[in-house]
Amino acid sequence: MEWCSSREENLIRLLKNGGEAVSAPELASLLHTTDRQVRALINHLRKDHKLPICSTPSSGFYWPHTRAQAEHTIAQLRSRVADIELMIEGIEEGLEREFWPQLVMEYEEVG
Secondary structure (H helix, E strand, C coil), rough: CCCHHHHHHHHHHHHHHHHCCCCCHHHHHHHHHCCHHHHHHHHHHHHHHHCCCCCCCCCCCCCCCCHHHHHHHHHHHHHHHHHHHHHHHHHHHHHHHHHHHHHHHHHHHHH
């Protein structure tokens, strides 16, 4: 597979050869970059190159050795998506409570 950059190639090599999870700060140090850039690289590799890079909140990123490891990461990501959806719904409901009466009053004042 052809990678976009040598940094991506090095990141994949570190994950595949490491055997254990590696934190974003550790990867950043090894790749001479920032945590944020490591996360961006991993997101890019997952989304655009369809690579099964797994992660745990407590340990970091790793290359899966079993399908179950990847499925665990998928379950964690789905849980985060569901939590984000609930936050969005809460904000939307809060907006309606906060601003809907104001819109009605502004309309009545104009009319």
